[in-house]
Amino acid sequence: MTQFEKSAALYERAKRVMPGGCSRNTILRKPHPIYAAKGEGCYVTDIEGVRRIDFANNVASLIHGHAHPAILASVQTQMALGTAFTVGTEIEVQYAEQLVNRSPNFDMIRFVNSGTEAVMNCIKAARAFTRRPKIAKVEGAYHGLYDFAEVSQTASPANWGNLKGPASVPVSRGTPQSVLNDVVVIPFNDPETAIAILNEHKDDIAGILVDLLPHRIGVIPAEQSYVAALRKWSTDNGALLIIDEVITFRTDFSGAQNSYGIKTDLTALGKMIGGGFPVGAIAGRAEVMDMMNPLNGPAPFPLYGTFSANPITLTAGSIAMNLFDQAACAKLNALADKARFGIAEAIKIAEVPACVTGRGSMFRIHLKEKAPNNYREAFIGPEEQKCLSALLDHAFGNGLLMVETGAGLLSTPMGQSEIDHLCDTVLSGLRKIKPMMLKN
Ligand SMILES: Cc1ncc(COP(=O)(O)O)c(C=O)c1O
Structure with a gap:
């Protein structure tokens, strides 16, 4: 038997029932995962x-790596009590308090199931708040799979256009032209060019989406002057500053935004805060978060999700974040x-x-x-x-x-x-x- 015989055989089975032999392309490696x-x-x-x-x-x-004993013990206890309900649970309230207390920029929070959902819902909340259609995002930045957030993620020399006005490049075949029209692509760490581009769309931009240490852009930090320029432009022009901390929340107790000394409007969270289980969250300024509030009439942006805030994820997440x-x-x-x-x-x-x-x-x-x-x-x-x-x-x-x-x-x-x-x-x-x- 060769060293990888079992994996090779399993991959043959996988290819018969899943396109490419997997559910997420991330696991693929040659000649087999x-x-x-x-x-x-x-x-x-x-x-x-x-x-x-x-x-x-x-x-x-x-x-905390795999199978942390404290996370395991509390999840096992919660599993015996139930994994998902159509009513609330105390852990939801407790974990919301816990995360809100980690950053002065988080007045309120809502939980969802993935980073993709977190980013999508930040964008929808920004549109509801500003009543504007467009978002601005940084060329090459990965923010998950929402149509608007994925624009330009995989831009290449063949299609990225001029650096002074990067093209809105689709990732998935069939992306509607209307999506591309509603995404304004700006370069990273070039405040002058970014502001010039934003100015061309200033009455239409609901929010600027930024990752402060973007993985696909090289795990290089956003410069202070760049972030300050985007903050000022968004304040001056009635748009929101949305920070994607799905990965970067791990870099500081209060997230990467902490070291920039700025007030942000919305933050997308995910990954680490689930303690090893699927998660996402939208945190931010109370007025903006209120777009999801249905208590005073229909919410401008209604937010549902069958497994959102399930007690397994939140129990694991709460322990993980206490330990972190x-x-x-x-x-x-x-x-x-x-x-x-x-x-x-x-x-x-x-x-x-x-x-x-x-x-x-x-x-x-x-x-x-x-x-x-x-x-x-x-x-x-x-x-x-x-x-x-x-x-x-x-x-x-x-x-x-x-x-x-x-x-x-x-x-x-x-x-x-x-x-x-x-x-x-x-x-x-x-x-x-x-x-x-x-x-x-
Ligand atoms: C910065 C960033 N935002 C959003 C996402 C999407 O998160 P998920 O894969 O949980 O949907 C990712 C995933 O890698 C990410 O790196």
């Missing part, structure tokens, strides 16, 4: 019995500083044109000499992709799970030994791909 048998802390063991350190953490959603207090967050971020430092050292020793970016508990390796500052600079061309895939294959073969872009996310069960393993593996991987990189 691997399948998890179990996760414990920061380790995942696959069905062949191979154990790897998990730097993917279900794409940033697991802050200021001290735990600072400790994890300090460990990630060591990872970024160690990777930068590996790059120096290997003498390859590469760099590492990131903030909080996130990092991303770029096979580029200089850190990118926008989507176009972060874009991975075909030659670079070959080298990156070889590096990630090397990491995989040496016991690391990472995100396909070369990004990694830490979890609280990790310690120095996992970081040492990561940095050693990156060094040996870079040495291995160096001839390939230098050929390009």
Whole structure:
């Protein structure tokens, strides 16, 4: 039996019943995906019995790794009491209070089931509040699958147009032209160009959607001046500032927005706040959140959802966030500083044109000499992709799970030994791909 025989056989079965053999393209890898048998802390063991350190953490959603005992115990207790009701539960109120208390920008909150839903509902709330149709979003930023939020996510040199006025590029075939017309695409970290573009649509923009440390744009922080310019423009022009913290909430006790010293209008949350279960949330300014309030007549934006605020997710999330207090967050971020430092050292020793970016508990390796500052600079061309895939294959073969872009996310069960393993593996991987990189 070869090492991956069970996974290969399972994938053959999978391809017969699911397009591409999966429900989420994220799991795909060549020649076939691997399948998890179990996760414990920061380790995942696959069905062949191979154990790897998990730097993917279900794409940033697991802050305490797998099967945390305290989360497990409370979920098991709640499961015996019921998993979903058509009435409220106390945990919904308690967890809402808990999250609202984490950020001065969260007056109120509502729970949904995914980051996609959270972003979609922020956009709908912004439209209801402003009575305007358009949203502005940053070129290349990933915000989930809502038609309007996904525009330009996968723009490429073939279709992205002029940087001074990026094209609204559809992701899914069949996206209505009306959707593209209602999405204003702005470049990242270029306040002058962004403001000039916004000015062309100023009476129509309901909100500007921004991720402050966007993964697909390279895990590079939004510059203070950029965020300040978007905040000022939206205030001056009656639009809302919507921050997507579906991933970045893990970077600071109060989310990435905390370090910008700004008042935001709406925030989309997800991933980590579900404690390992599907979740999303919309948090923000009371007046805007009131768009969902049906107590004084029909809500301007009615919000329902069969599994929203189910007590399993909220029990797990509440425990996870209690455990992720200021001290735990600072400790994890300090460990990630060591990872970024160690990777930068590996790059120096290997003498390859590469760099590492990131903030909080996130990092991303770029096979580029200089850190990118926008989507176009972060874009991975075909030659670079070959080298990156070889590096990630090397990491995989040496016991690391990472995100396909070369990004990694830490979890609280990790310690120095996992970081040492990561940095050693990156060094040996870079040495291995160096001839390939230098050929390009
Ligand atoms: C920044 C950001 N927003 C929204 C989403 C969508 O979240 P979900 O996959 O839970 O729908 C993601 C998912 O990766 C994300 O990274």
